[in-house]
Amino acid sequence: MKRIHRLLLSGCAGLLLSLPWFGLPGWILFFAFVPLLYLEHFFYKYKEGFPTVSLWGHVFFAALIWNILASWWMTKVSLVGVGSAMIFNAFLMSTVWWAAHSIRRDLSSPLGYISLVVFWISLEYLQFSWDIEWPCLQLGSVLASNLKIIQWYEYTGTFGGTLWILLLNIFLFKLLQSFLDKTKQLKVKLTYVTVSGLFILVPIVWSLILYTGYTEEKNPIHISIIQPNVDPYTEKFDMESEEQKLDDFLRLATHVTTDSTDLIVGPETVFEHQYLWNEDGFQSNHFLNELQHFLNNFKKAELVFGVSSFKVYENEDEITPSAQNKDGVIYDRFNTALLLDRAGETQIYHKSKLVAGVEKVPFQKYFSVLKNNYIDLGGTSGTLGRQTEASNLEMQNGVVIAPVICFESVFGAYVSDYVKKGAELIVVMTNDGWWKNSRGYKQHLLFSQLRAIETRRSIARAANTGTSCFINQRGEVLQATNWWEAAAISGCVNKNDEITYYVEHGDFIPRAAIFVSIMIVLLVFVRRFR
Template identity: 30%
Template sequence: MQVATANETAGWTGDETLNVWQDFFWAAAGALLLTFSFPRPDMGQLAWVGLVPLMVLSLKTTPKRAFRVGYLTGVLHFLVLLRWVASTIHQYGGIPWVAGVAALVLLSLYLGLYMGLFAWGLARWRRGGLFVLCFAPLFWVALEYLRTKALTGFPWGLLGYTQHKHLALIQLADITGVYGISFLVVLVNAALALFVRRVLDRADWHRSAGWGGPIVGVGVAGLMVVGAYAYGTLRITQVEEAQEKSPTLSVAVIQGNIDQGVKWDTSYQLSSIETYQRLSAEALSKAPDLVVWPETATPFYYLHPADRLLTRMVNRGLAAGECDWILGAPAAERAGEDWNYYNRAYAVTSQGAVIGSYDKVHLVPFGEYIPFQKLLFFVKRLVVSAGNFSAGTKGDTIKGWDWQVGVQICFESIFPELSVASVRSGATLLVNLTNDAWFGRSGAPFQHFNMARFRAVETRRALARSANTGISGFVGPAGRVLSSTALYEEAWRVEALPVMTLTSLYVRFGDLFAWICVGLTVLLGPVIGGIRAMND
């Protein structure tokens, strides 16, 4: 193992008191750059240098210190990025502020581990410029993929999402998923970190060979980014040409803007239904083929005998147009002596006939169910808003007379495998029903919307998104936003969406790229790095 020399350690740490403040400075600098890369303020260009402070330090110090600074960087970053968690749990979960803040802190402490492990790995297995250039992006993607899967998964704020504005660049996602974009961003960070480190190594400036690695690194990273842009430019042209030749389906999305504080108040049920019917009547003037309401837009158990009068009221509104409808609603079904509850999307004709449904597959932990209930039996007392919902079947789609859609409800849109599964089942359109009122006016609604855009690129399917308080809108198969609404307004939009049948490499092979990164990380780090350490 390569260990920092005494001079390196002294030059970067100093006494223990100074060391603490230095560590906090490096962590705060990195966290600030990364957090500002996401909406809002959505300065995605900062992501290309956001990891440089952490990587420069990790390549110059001990694994223990690198982990400490990386962990602190991650915790600070997620505390700010996910600040809406505290207010959501307090305001809508019915628990004190202190519990909401505690939940945010615990979540950030967990997510910070991934960045801490990244910094530790760089310090533990650093072997020279070109090795770092290869290892850093591989290791980062492996950790992002682990975060997507571990403990039910929480892939919110993956680094590749910061580049949603760069339409040509994100086309790479139809091969690699969002992980390929993260790979490129970390590759550039690694190249710049090697260059900065070389500049800081003043004692070796006169060694001409010492500049070879950093210069090659910057060149390789630059060529790969240029190659990604070239590929993306070509793919946009190809996809949009195919889009022009495809049949279309006219889709309307309705944004009712129902206050989350009164959404489930029975005294507001009628007014909520009337709001959606009024907005839908306006949208019907454009003669859509399909009208989409948001997640749980009907604040009652649609079709349940106990709510038959409200169901009839909704169905009378559906009869106003000759089209099909997708409605978000909770559902309850008998299971012996018990009940099973579902977060469901119903497909209904204008005559009130149910032609299909989709039940949410990836439920929100502590919001729709309690994970590890036997172990966390005490949590149920704290999270009063948690339901006891059952999950649907991955890959289910909804079929109409001349359409077949893959549905994602709420944050299912941040899990690529769900949209991929629906496309493999025959979906030619994606529909996202959500209620982002929980997020308030934070950056989260913008982050959520732009993460959903990547599902369109990955699957080469147009996306219709209906959100209670926004952002609602449409995304083309190349990830281009066709139209969208503002937050917290009553609105509707209608768009003719292409019905695509292209099969992307990502749909065909799934997360193969991420798995390759996992395999190469193990090979380059613990295996090769461990063998070399034994030989040192």
């Protein structure tokens, strides 16, 4: 095979892998890896003439195309930072293929394919778990555009989708290989046809049964959602601007709030003036007083919304690694969700899953000198404080809600922690205006749909702009607002207190993959040592 043909195969794989992130059906991933598997087999077949690094370069080329085409919209925030992350992610992806290819060469063909599957899933899990998270290219997540075929995520989470995609690619490649190899017997070809067909049909049929058979228990809560539509690139952070945002928020809320309304939901950082939201002074906060006065016009309405708050530390024991020191005052800034009831009482949740390079410095405890070096995104930027685990907010009527802020909706296991602690309803507060009119805000919505399926919780999603909506327990979007329009919607969603298998057991698939990966690596070392 000539070099140009190999590069064309790599480019084809990169293009196929990126297509679902442009809104095309997620099932394209069922065969998107086949060109790379064909290349891997070529280098395996002619391994005497090519070093193992030959495959690495071809996969890196495909992975870089995939990263760029699927994530280009992130460069609207930082070309250098996001570009570096793309290159690094492509490096990790290609290294997984190189490692699996090396094992296939040195040990056995089946073990090589097993290694590819478990190494890839382990890499995806790492992308959710370490301090420079890059989970947006997870294979299983993009199937959210095909909700009816992934209802079984309530058992496996999105890693079940990744496993499904990888196995299908391998079996479809083996099927293609059997037809290209004229020496293969008809029995072998029929075996691959049967196995591939079962791998495609069984999960889809199972999902359709779950989809048609799932009925929400009637347990309604009436919610109003506010979409202020503030441009994050031009907004100001002075008192006059904050007052205008308050007026606009209340004007929109007036149109959809009635005596039947239980909860009003605002987006992330409705108010961002960092010096106006001292957590020790909420009782005298002008904005909270105005919002409470508005709530008193209705029988039972409460309000949950986002602000940029801060907390001053008087005692040295309270100081955190993320704390700032300005003129001798030591404090933390937070991306905060506030629940305000009619009595003026507040409950606080601090965003825990922070965006690397924007809201936190990765590995800060090792590189504290970089604390104040970050991408400037206005009021929510800088090294923020965080809480270490998920915590719920409880309304006066006893309804327990999960306050999920922006990036946190990407993390299935983290959102499940809210549900384990009693959340009956999920509220997602976000500001998708940073991504402008790109695929960014559309892709972000898909993660909320996945969380609804995994937890079987209804979701009220409030975006500053983008898509504000309700999402039912099957992951379907209801009453979606338009992009770049101030809007307010109102509707009822059902609470739920049942625990799904995924919520109870978490990400058991990647845990198993990591265990198998460790065993394979140990086997390789033992064989090399002997």
